[in-house]
Amino acid sequence: MDNLRFASVCEAITGQTPDSGGIGTLGEKTLHAVLKHYIEPDSRCHEIPVGGFVADIKNADGIIEIQTRSLDRLLKKLPGLLQTGPVTVVYPLPCRKTVSWIDPDTGEVTKARRSPKTGLPYDSFRELYKLRTILPSQNLTIRLMMIDMAEYRYLNGWSRDRKRGSSRCDRVPEQIAAEYFLSEADDFRLLLPPGLPAPFTAKEFRKAAKVSERGAGCGIALLRSLGIITMCCKEGRAYLYRETGKDETNE
Numbered sequence: 671m672d673n674l675r676f677a678s679v680c681e682a683i684t685g686q687t688p689d690s691g692g693i694g695t696l697g698e699k700t701l702h703a704v705l706k707h708y709i710e711p712d713s714r715c716h717e718i719p720v721g722g723f724v725a726d727i728k729n730a731d732g733i734i735e736i737q738t739r740s741l742d743r744l745l746k747k748l749p750g751l752l753q754t755g756p757v758t759v760v761y762p763l764p765c766r767k768t769v770s771w772i773d774p775d776t777g778e779v780t781k782a783r784r785s786p787k788t789g790l791p792y793d794s795f796r797e798l799y800k801l802r803t804i805l806p807s808q809n810l811t812i813r814l815m816m817i818d819m820a821e822y823r824y825l826n827g828w829s830r831d832r833k834r835g836s837s838r839c840d841r842v843p844e845q846i847a848a849e850y851f852l853s854e855a856d857d858f859r860l861l862l863p864p865g866l867p868a869p870f871t872a873k874e875f876r877k878a879a880k881v882s883e884r885g886a887g888c889g890i891a892l893l894r895s896l897g898i899i900t901m902c903c904k905e906g907r908a909y910l911y912r913e914t915g916k917d918e919t920n921e
Contacts, residue, residue, distance in 0.1 A: 759810070768821065
């Protein structure tokens, strides 16, 4: 993690984007472009054909795919790429975030306001759950990047203030707050929130991870599939779970 170089890349990329419509020959947005140039400065390693697909990066470390949207978009692509060698999937998550609103009619941009929510790695549960059938896989590393960023959204939603149901225009990264590298099954223990009682319920898991009910459900299902936790008993109508020992993981 090199925030000095990250800041330099951010400055270089945003200097190329006088409008908010995205940049690059493939119409990529600012966040994707910054991560690509930060991870691999040599543009000759960008957009490389591999087995009928186009890899974001292919260099001495292998193939690197940067996914700023839904991870299920990679389900068809990953099996083929994994046969060629090491693959890293980079998935950025907002840590501290500001939000500005753009009037699509006038182009006016509101003053940035700080979001009260601070992102956590557990926010990845719903997306990682989509890859549960191939996690863990030989040659596959998930790189979660917690990034402070400025988000720009259009005032084009269905609510009275036009914010609910609005579409996102762009996200401009500012600095890297933390990174998590997940390869082996036991690496995913990093996604087990601290402070859980033993055993714990889904409600207690949700509270500790500070995620939605759906997010907690995805997290529990993911960690169970990886052998990180197991259902141990039932108390009333609630199922109870416990963390497994490392020797039990994916037995």
